[in-house]
Structure formats: C-alpha cells, structure tokens
Amino acid sequence: MTKKVIMLACAAGMSTLLMVQRMTAAAKNQNKDYDIFAKSTTEIDSQLNSDTIPDIILLGPQVSYLKNDIQHKTDAKQIPMDVMPMVDYGMMNGEKMLAFAEKLMG
Structure with a gap:
C-alpha cells in the first residue's frame, strides 16, 4: 500500500498541530503508514507543486471561508x-478525523 499524505491547513499552520498529533x-x-502534517493556507499552492503532493487537504473550520478558492486549486490537481467537521475538530478527535479523511480519499 502506498503511503498516504494528509495535509491539514489553517490560518498559520499552528492550530492544527494538535490534530496532526x-x-x-x-x-x-491502526497500523497505517500515513504522513500527516499541518501548513498555513498560504502554503497550499507551493505544496500542490512540491515533490510531496498531498492525497487530501483538510481545512480547519476557522478558514472554511477559503474553501471555494482552494477547491478550484485542488480540483485542478484531482x-x-x-x-x-467542527465538532470533531473542537474535540480533537483524531480517530474520527482520520476516518473522515479516509472516506474522502476513497
């Protein structure tokens, strides 16, 4: 199985660090080999053009207003x-967030 890369993005890349953990x-x-990291939303463009292109990008609820702009960029890269989800983010529920990411990755 290929290692999955999950990128979390927020305003400064710091509030998502606990969720990454x-x-x-x-x-x-769950014995899954995932590379999970956090970045600022301002770093999404460079990440999408890097050697480590994420398999999925999850935005922090506090930057949900950027979803449409970022959606165009991620759609272009498929x-x-x-x-x-705000509740799981607020509760820092890593298991539910991981399941959410896996469902979106298919």
Whole structure:
C-alpha cells in the first residue's frame, strides 16, 4: 500500500498541530503508514507543486471561508479537499478525523 499524505491547513499552520498529533496516533494504532502534517493556507499552492503532493487537504473550520478558492486549486490537481467537521475538530478527535479523511480519499 502506498503511503498516504494528509495535509491539514489553517490560518498559520499552528492550530492544527494538535490534530496532526491525534490523527498520527490514531493511524499508528491502526497500523497505517500515513504522513500527516499541518501548513498555513498560504502554503497550499507551493505544496500542490512540491515533490510531496498531498492525497487530501483538510481545512480547519476557522478558514472554511477559503474553501471555494482552494477547491478550484485542488480540483485542478484531482485532490479531494474539505473542511474538517467542527465538532470533531473542537474535540480533537483524531480517530474520527482520520476516518473522515479516509472516506474522502476513497
């Protein structure tokens, strides 16, 4: 199985760091080899053109207003993208967020 790359994006790339930790722990508990990291939304363009193109991008609820603009970019690269569910984000539920990402990745 190819390693999956999950990118979380928020205003500064910092508020999602705890979610990265929680999702990474959930993936490890499920013996899944995922690369999960957080970046600022301003870094999405460079990430989409890097050597490590994400398999999915999840936006923090606080930047949901950027969804339409980012959707055009991810659609062009055929990468799924959505806003993290507020309840699971607020509860820092890494297992549910990982399941959400996996469902979107197909």
